[in-house]
Amino acid sequence: MKAKVSTEWLSGCSGCHIALVDLHEKLVNLVDEVEFVRVPVLMDEKGYPKANIGIVEGAVRSDHDWHCLMKMRESVTTLVAFGTCAVYGGPSGLGWLYPREEVLATAYGSGPTNTPGDRPMGDVPVLEDSVVPIDMVVPVDLYLPGCPPSPFYIAAALRRLLDSKAPPLHDQTVCADCRRKMIRRPGTALRKGAITAADDEICFLSQGVVCMGSATLNRCQSPCPRRGVACTGCNGPRMEIIREPRLDIRTSIAGTMHTMCGADEADIVRYLEADAKTYYSYTVASPAVYKKPTVELREWAKSGVLA
Amino acid sequence: MSRTITIDPVTRIEGHARILLNVDDAGQVSSAHLQVLEIRGFEKLLQGMELFKMPLTTARICGVCPAAHHLAAVQAIENGLGVQAPADARLLRELLYMGHILHSHALSAFVLAGPDILSGRGAKGEARNIFSLLRVAPELATKMLRLRSIGQRTVEIVGARGIHPVSVVPGGIAGRPSPEYLSGIAASAVQAVAILEELIPVLHNKLRALEWVEEPLPAPLRSIALSRNGEVSFLEGKLTVADQAGKVLRSFAPSDYAEHLVEHVVPGSYMKLVHLRGEPEELCYTGALARLKVNGKVPTPRAAGLLGALAEGKDSQFRPTGYIEARMVEMMMAAERMADIAGGKFSGGPLQTPCEPKPGRYVGVVEAPRGVLIHDYTADESGRVSAVNMIVATQANYEAIDQSLAASARQLLPAKDDEALMNGLEFTVRCFDPCLSCATHSVGAMPMEVLVIRNGVVERSISRREQ
Numbered sequence: 001m002k003a004k005v006s007t008e009w010l011s012g013c014s015g016c017h018i019a020l021v022d023l024h025e026k027l028v029n030l031v032d033e034v035e036f037v038r039v040p041v042l043m044d045e046k047g048y049p050k051a052n053i054g055i056v057e058g059a060v061r062s063d064h065d066w067h068c069l070m071k072m073r074e075s076v077t078t079l080v081a082f083g084t085c086a087v088y089g090g091p092s093g094l095g096w097l098y099p100r101e102e103v104l105a106t107a108y109g110s111g112p113t114n115t116p117g118d119r120p121m122g123d124v125p126v127l128e129d130s131v132v133p134i135d136m137v138v139p140v141d142l143y144l145p146g147c148p149p150s151p152f153y154i155a156a157a158l159r160r161l162l163d164s165k166a167p168p169l170h171d172q173t174v175c176a177d178c179r180r181k182m183i184r185r186p187g188t189a190l191r192k193g194a195i196t197a198a199d200d201e202i203c204f205l206s207q208g209v210v211c212m213g214s215a216t217l218n219r220c221q222s223p224c225p226r227r228g229v230a231c232t233g234c235n236g237p238r239m240e241i242i243r244e245p246r247l248d249i250r251t252s253i254a255g256t257m258h259t260m261c262g263a264d265e266a267d268i269v270r271y272l273e274a275d276a277k278t279y280y281s282y283t284v285a286s287p288a289v290y291k292k293p294t295v296e297l298r299e300w301a302k303s304g305v306l307a
Numbered sequence: 308m309s310r311t312i313t314i315d316p317v318t319r320i321e322g323h324a325r326i327l328l329n330v331d332d333a334g335q336v337s338s339a340h341l342q343v344l345e346i347r348g349f350e351k352l353l354q355g356m357e358l359f360k361m362p363l364t365t366a367r368i369c370g371v372c373p374a375a376h377h378l379a380a381v382q383a384i385e386n387g388l389g390v391q392a393p394a395d396a397r398l399l400r401e402l403l404y405m406g407h408i409l410h411s412h413a414l415s416a417f418v419l420a421g422p423d424i425l426s427g428r429g430a431k432g433e434a435r436n437i438f439s440l441l442r443v444a445p446e447l448a449t450k451m452l453r454l455r456s457i458g459q460r461t462v463e464i465v466g467a468r469g470i471h472p473v474s475v476v477p478g479g480i481a482g483r484p485s486p487e488y489l490s491g492i493a494a495s496a497v498q499a500v501a502i503l504e505e506l507i508p509v510l511h512n513k514l515r516a517l518e519w520v521e522e523p524l525p526a527p528l529r530s531i532a533l534s535r536n537g538e539v540s541f542l543e544g545k546l547t548v549a550d551q552a553g554k555v556l557r558s559f560a561p562s563d564y565a566e567h568l569v570e571h572v573v574p575g576s577y578m579k580l581v582h583l584r585g586e587p588e589e590l591c592y593t594g595a596l597a598r599l600k601v602n603g604k605v606p607t608p609r610a611a612g613l614l615g616a617l618a619e620g621k622d623s624q625f626r627p628t629g630y631i632e633a634r635m636v637e638m639m640m641a642a643e644r645m646a647d648i649a650g651g652k653f654s655g656g657p658l659q660t661p662c663e664p665k666p667g668r669y670v671g672v673v674e675a676p677r678g679v680l681i682h683d684y685t686a687d688e689s690g691r692v693s694a695v696n697m698i699v700a701t702q703a704n705y706e707a708i709d710q711s712l713a714a715s716a717r718q719l720l721p722a723k724d725d726e727a728l729m730n731g732l733e734f735t736v737r738c739f740d741p742c743l744s745c746a747t748h749s750v751g752a753m754p755m756e757v758l759v760i761r762n763g764v765v766e767r768s769i770s771r772r773e774q
Contacts, residue, residue, distance in 0.1 A: 013367055013370040019370075019470055061346075064344060091349075091352065095352060106354070107350045110350070111570070111696035113696060114696075118570075118579075120346070120577050121572060121574050124576065124577055125344050193360075195360065227473065227474050227481055232363055232364075234471075275357060277355045278356045281356070301355060
């Protein structure tokens with residue numbers, strides 16, 4: 001009997017669903033083993049049929065998201081938080097930083113093409129007070145972070161699920177698949193705001209550019225640093241940072257970076273805090289990140305805007 | 308006494324939406340509205356972030372057209388700084404972008420709306436999706452998916468990632484694909500041209516066989532698109548507005564967009580519509596159909612041939628299905644350009660012009676697959692973004708979508724066939740390939756229902772929702 005797969009999208013970008021289509025030829029092969037019973041981007045099924053595997057993309061932003069997620073949980077056996085928004089809140093989760101009225105006031109009232117004071121009206125879904133990852137609402141069985149999850153890891157996870165095995169937990173950081181050499185270059189200045197570096201063979205940190213690779217779980221095979229763009233941490237933090245209360249994204253990066261380029265560790269930490277919106281953009285809404293003892297994301301985000 | 312009908316949600320589009328029909332006493336459809344049910348509020352979420360991170364972060368607004376946001380952000384930064392990327396970087400960007408257009412149009416024409424056209428209007432819901440096509444017409448469906456794969460693989464090779472590419476940076480592009488990869492793209496692009504030559508007539512014939520009657524829209528619609536030397540252009544040019552005869556009415560620099568465009572909220576929807584400013588304001592449409600209307604010319608030979616054949620024996624009326632035909636022309640153009648660029652010569656010169664963030668205003672415009680996409684940032688002394696405004700294509704299509712829905716509903720409602728009504732209205736929406744992820748800088752989907760409301764009271768509900 002074919003395994004039934006059902007998917008749902010909440011507050012996200014639909015990229016995780018496109019990632020499923022990006023299995024390309026593998027998708028065609030899957031059709032022999034899997035019956036997709038609900039895929040809103042591809043099919044007209046509008047209800048929630050029973051399924052073995054449920055795949056949820058996106059965070060919970062509105063009462064409508066909340067309702068759909070409950071329906072999904074009731075209808076599936078194994079629920080997968082699929083992609084960084086579902087797992088950590090993702091970019092959608094940046095809304096966690098602000099009261100919802102502040103988000104609406106800026107989106108509807110302040111731009112040069114807006115009419116001041118305009119607000120959504122009539123029967124629209126009500127935004128929840130904040131944005132949350134899906135496991136704040138329902139129990140989740142499996143987490144597959146990534147923005148979106150790379151086809152390699154999707155295929156591996158689906159393969160194991162179809163064989164009724166738990167997918168293996170790879171614990172490596174993005175550095176594992178990066179070809180750049182980590183060498184010490186003491187005396188190198190911190191290059192705030194940079195995303196590229198001159199030398200394609202040497203680690204970004206050695207060149208004073210903040211790359212989040214050393215603090216980020218490898219669910220991507222490191223395409224960005226390999227091509228010449230510093231990692232922005234879109235898979236979420238490495239496992240040790242999640243497990244250890246004393247470890248955090250900014251201190252983890254600052255420690256490694258200080259070793260590589262010699263820049264003052266406290267300076268790096270202060271910079272990452274002032275630019276918290278940039279460096280925590282994928283994970284702000286996750287308690288695994290914001291509940292760390294010394295982390296004050298809402299405060300940092302404010303100071304960054306004022307700075 | 309009036310009533311309202313709602314279809315909720317619309318599936319096989321990118322985002323959460325429902326359709327609402329207002330019906331008067333005589334049972335005539337007075338108006339139709341697409342309602343978009345999600346909002347993320349990126350104008351707020353991006354405030355305080357570093358300017359040079361915009362190309363990376365804004366790509367995540369949309370998983371269907373990330374390359375459009377990625378490029379719009381970079382164009383904005385380069386326009387603001389007065390920097391131009393070196394020649395090789397511009398070629399590679401175009402290569403990436405043509406891959407993106409091929410992926411997005413193939414997704415729309417073949418994977419999302421394709422099943423409506425290929426399976427026919429009478430087909431049941433479970434027969435109208437790509438999985439069912441894979442079963443009943445595996446060879447055809449595999450080719451359709453292959454076309455999209457070729458586009459997406461090109462984005463992945465040049466952009467380092469397929470969804471949410473990262474390689475385009477302010478001042479140029481980070482790294483160059485190896486010659487082996489480039490010749491691989493060139494070979495795939497030649498294959499894409501061949502697949503298109505086979506598939507386009509099939510889709511055309513099926514489209515004709517639908518006997519989908521489209522009545523002309525009552526209000527005059529203006530087309531808006533980028534134009535460079537009167538040719539379809541995705542990444543450069545002036546914003547140009549034309550009437551249905553193709554006559555240019557206004558043309559302006561992207562940085563002047565706010566003098567020409569205005570947004571309004573719509574009842575029951577998080578998506579704002581866009582009008583052309585003026586007394587009175589004018590309604591517009593954008594995307595593949597508008598690009599061809601405004602420009603009338605495409606830069607590659609096979610696409611030009613298709614465009615010529617398309618125009619034969621047609622009046623100049625606006626028709627939603629015209630989008631599907633226009634996308635076929637543009638897919639061919641994309642495949643031809645990919646073959647030309649990847650198979651052609653690069654100078655081997657630098658890939659980046661050095662640049663640093665400065666305080667100032669940054670406006671960039673690209674033609675997203677669905678039309679005009681505008682990013683507008685203000686950066687402060689610290690190189691951070693202090694204000695953001697975005698206008699996305701589907702907003703500029705909002706009026707055209709609503710009017711087309713009303714026109715379809717006027718034909719479909721009297722037959723009292725609920726299934727046909729819902730299918731027909733959804734098909735009308737899919738012609739526009741609306742991207743609601745972008746439109747509210749958000750996304751999602753819901754079960755579908757049609758509500759009939761008279762005097763504000765729900766009179767009847769048609770639903771595909773599981774009870």
